[in-house]
Amino acid sequence: MSIRIGIVGCAGRMGQMLMTEVLNGESVSLSGGTERAGGPAAGKDIGELLGRGALGLAIGTDARALFQISDAVIDFTAPAATVAHAGLAAELGKALIVGTTGLKAEHETVLREAATNTAVVYAPNFSVGVNLLISLVEKVSAILDPSYDIEIVEMHHRHKVDAPSGTALGLGRAAAAGRQVALNDVAVRQRDGIVGPRKSGEIGFATLRGGDVVGDHTVMFAAEGERIELTHKAQSRAVFSKGAVRAARWAVGRQPGLYTMFDVLGLKA
Numbered sequence: 001m002s003i004r005i006g007i008v009g010c011a012g013r014m015g016q017m018l019m020t021e022v023l024n025g026e027s028v029s030l031s032g033g034t035e036r037a038g039g040p041a042a043g044k045d046i047g048e049l050l051g052r053g054a055l056g057l058a059i060g061t062d063a064r065a066l067f068q069i070s071d072a073v074i075d076f077t078a079p080a081a082t083v084a085h086a087g088l089a090a091e092l093g094k095a096l097i098v099g100t101t102g103l104k105a106e107h108e109t110v111l112r113e114a115a116t117n118t119a120v121v122y123a124p125n126f127s128v129g130v131n132l133l134i135s136l137v138e139k140v141s142a143i144l145d146p147s148y149d150i151e152i153v154e155m156h157h158r159h160k161v162d163a164p165s166g167t168a169l170g171l172g173r174a175a176a177a178g179r180q181v182a183l184n185d186v187a188v189r190q191r192d193g194i195v196g197p198r199k200s201g202e203i204g205f206a207t208l209r210g211g212d213v214v215g216d217h218t219v220m221f222a223a224e225g226e227r228i229e230l231t232h233k234a235q236s237r238a239v240f241s242k243g244a245v246r247a248a249r250w251a252v253g254r255q256p257g258l259y260t261m262f263d264v265l266g267l268k269a
């Protein structure tokens with residue numbers, strides 16, 4: 001039986017990758033895609049948007065109608081849109097896969113509420129490799145004592161609007177969890193000017209932006225005399241869309257709950 005997957009924000013960079021992944025995937029079918037009302041993509045044929053010939057499926061603007069005809073909906077849009085989509089998923093009992101980053105605590109509260117009614121998979125990064133990296137970072141950080149300074153460096157393309165990346169923050173949370181501290185208590189998200197010497201136990205972040213870099217993340221554990229660096233480089237956005245479609249397959253029919261890619265991949269923290 002084929003799972004019907006809808007893509008909100010379907011004309012975006014990730015939206016197009018996601019639709020291609022669903023159209024090429026086995027035992028999944030594309031129920032449709034939506035975009036912002038009044039946006040340039042609304043009403044266009046999805047196949048033509050993807051450069052693969054007309055499919056007879058127009059890009060809609062009615063998210064409710066898309067949720068109604070879908071088993072799962074994948075959302076890589078923007079925080080305000082994701083909050084509205086979470087409400088629809090909860091009301092209509094449809095699985096929701098959220099890749100949107102830059103969500104604030106109040107947005108995450110809405111996701112948690114929606115997850116009491118339906119399965120929600122929320123991950124700052126859907127690539128299998130990054131999730132493995134997150135798991136490794138927590139383990140390494142639990143083994144190394146605080147004399148190892150933890151610094152997280154990330155680079156993304158010039159269009160990215162939030163910083164540090166959701167993945168970098170996820171890596172920071174994993175490093176903090178390994179040390180049994182809260183990230184908010186130890187994070188240093190930027191340094192500028194005479195900031196003084198580094199405090200022991202800090203977890204630092206550095207953000208680079210430029211070109212078309214899909215997503216590079218390095219976690220450094222720097223001590224006197226040695227440095228361990230764990231790096232992941234995404235070379236194609238397809239790694240995110242493949243992971244998100246895998247999550248959609250996994251989530252359909254699942255008990256309500258807020259899940260992560262660790263649940264989907266069976267990775268234990």
Ligand code: NAD
Pocket residue numbers: 008009010011012013014015034035036037039076077078080081098099100101102123124125126127240
């Ligand atoms: P993008 O700007 O190219 O695409 C976002 C799309 O969402 C746009 O087409 C926009 O018109 C649409 N949109 C906004 N509001 C909408 C609404 N209310 N209804 C329908 N569509 C709406 O951005 P992108 O590069 O595709 O990234 C989108 C999000 O996904 C960002 O938050 C990005 O950081 C995140 N992202 C996450 C992962 C991951 O693995 N979790 C990977 C890559 C990108």
